[in-house]
Amino acid sequence: MTQDDSFSPQERAAIYRCIAERRDVRRNFLPRPVPDDVLARVLAAGHAAPSVGFLQPWNFIVIRAAATKEALHGAFTRANAQAAAMFEGERAALYRSLKLEGLKEAPLLLCITCERERAGPVVLGRTHQSEMDIYSTVCAVQNIWLAARAENLGVGWVSILSPADLHAILAIPDHIVPIALLCVGYVDHFEHKPDLEQAGWRQRLVLDDLVFAERFGAPAAQ
Amino acid sequence: MTQDDSFSPQERAAIYRCIAERRDVRRNFLPRPVPDDVLARVLAAGHAAPSVGFLQPWNFIVIRAAATKEALHGAFTRANAQAAAMFEGERAALYRSLKLEGLKEAPLLLCITCERERAGPVVLGRTHQSEMDIYSTVCAVQNIWLAARAENLGVGWVSILSPADLHAILAIPDHIVPIALLCVGYVDHFEHKPDLEQAGWRQRLVLDDLVFAERFGAPAAQ
Numbered sequence: 001m002t003q004d005d006s007f008s009p010q011e012r013a014a015i016y017r018c019i020a021e022r023r024d025v026r027r028n029f030l031p032r033p034v035p036d037d038v039l040a041r042v043l044a045a046g047h048a049a050p051s052v053g054f055l056q057p058w059n060f061i062v063i064r065a066a067a068t069k070e071a072l073h074g075a076f077t078r079a080n081a082q083a084a085a086m087f088e089g090e091r092a093a094l095y096r097s098l099k100l101e102g103l104k105e106a107p108l109l110l111c112i113t114c115e116r117e118r119a120g121p122v123v124l125g126r127t128h129q130s131e132m133d134i135y136s137t138v139c140a141v142q143n144i145w146l147a148a149r150a151e152n153l154g155v156g157w158v159s160i161l162s163p164a165d166l167h168a169i170l171a172i173p174d175h176i177v178p179i180a181l182l183c184v185g186y187v188d189h190f191e192h193k194p195d196l197e198q199a200g201w202r203q204r205l206v207l208d209d210l211v212f213a214e215r216f217g218a219p220a221a222q
Numbered sequence: 223m224t225q226d227d228s229f230s231p232q233e234r235a236a237i238y239r240c241i242a243e244r245r246d247v248r249r250n251f252l253p254r255p256v257p258d259d260v261l262a263r264v265l266a267a268g269h270a271a272p273s274v275g276f277l278q279p280w281n282f283i284v285i286r287a288a289a290t291k292e293a294l295h296g297a298f299t300r301a302n303a304q305a306a307a308m309f310e311g312e313r314a315a316l317y318r319s320l321k322l323e324g325l326k327e328a329p330l331l332l333c334i335t336c337e338r339e340r341a342g343p344v345v346l347g348r349t350h351q352s353e354m355d356i357y358s359t360v361c362a363v364q365n366i367w368l369a370a371r372a373e374n375l376g377v378g379w380v381s382i383l384s385p386a387d388l389h390a391i392l393a394i395p396d397h398i399v400p401i402a403l404l405c406v407g408y409v410d411h412f413e414h415k416p417d418l419e420q421a422g423w424r425q426r427l428v429l430d431d432l433v434f435a436e437r438f439g440a441p442a443a444q
Contacts (some may be wrong), residue, residue, distance in 0.1 A: 015369065019368070089377065
């Protein structure tokens with residue numbers, strides 16, 4: 001490896017720090033707007049994601065209008081009422097106590113979509129795993145999330161909306177797949193742990209239990 | 223935002239550098255093994271990914287045995303012959319000239335899977351977008367990819383295999399979804415551009431053309 005290629009220990013530490021301190025943020029947003037140059041860098045990080053067959057199937061819808069946020073919040077509210085009814089007893093009470101979106105408070109929302117037919121029906125690398133273009137788009141979402149954290153911007157992925165509502169509110173054509181709706185903005189602080197861990201919804205799993213050697217289910221020798 | 227939370231300009235630059243210089247690597251792998259502590263850090267980065275309902279639906283299969291690599295390479299070869307036949311004329315010739323996997327040369331392969339029923343049928347955040355657990359797992363893949371780049375490890379996502387072959391070769395139960403097969407290893411250098419861009423397979427799209435304001439298709443004012 002040439003010297004130019006390598007990351008220094010300091011750079012590496014910054015990258016690991018970003019990965020560890022990224023949070024799914026749905027509260028504590030500040031009204032401070034996201035400057036255009038910051039947004040441009042974050043979107044460029046998304047556009048630098050890997051994509052199957054170099055398809056770059058994504059689009060980025062930037063939402064700032066209060067009316068659009070209201071409409072999306074309405075869609076969330078409808079879906080969340082249905083969702084809450086799927087849990088029972090203490091879980092239902094805990095579910096209802098959680099803040100699961102920041103659609104109205106965040107200064108900016110981003111919707112990331114996938115155009116599956118951008119290069120016609122046959123795509124290099126998608127021939128045997130048809131979801132690969134969707135996965136590429138998710139990689140772009142994760143790049144955006146990490147870049148935003150590096151910019152000290154909180155990001156929350158809001159998935160409790162019906163895709164039909166996303167299509168209708170954002171005028172997304174039928175052949176385009178909405179992948180992620182993110183609320184984005186500066187926050188007064190980042191939590192140390194995921195909100196759902198802190199609330200006792202589920203515990204952090206032990207990594208060693210999740211690693212196998214050679215075959216699924218075969219414990220890795222440590 | 224408290225001082226503790228913020229990333230310095232130097233840290234931010236490291237993160238953007240990693241995002242920009244990550245490549246999809248299928249050649250130039252060195253035989254040098256990946257140390258266990260490096261692999262542990264990379265897997266921990268995957269485990270730090272966001273997950274819907276804090277489900278952490280992933281497992282990581284670490285493959286080092288030559289026989290397993292051979293079997294996966296055989297599955298690739300079969301699928302790739304079918305894939306090549308889907309392209310015509312000059313595209314078919316170009317397709318056949320591309321190196322699309324490094325399954326035998328890479329010292330390490332990783333298969334990342336998704337267990338959809340890890341927390342029962344009803345998952346917070348998956349009630350209205352059923353693929354969210356799959357997307358969480360893809361976020362783990364992207365974290366692994368970026369952490370590996372920070373460790374100066376090349377990673378290539380090999381998707382030209384049938385999922386049935388992955389299930390059979392890696393003993394993946396029917397209810398577990400294989401998401402990604404990665405070849406991982408040190409490389410003698412990283413390319414400046416994606417291989418498929420360099421080969422003229424497709425061009426880099428212009429980011430501004432991909433950004434919309436408020437609604438799909440509405441150009442963003444720049």
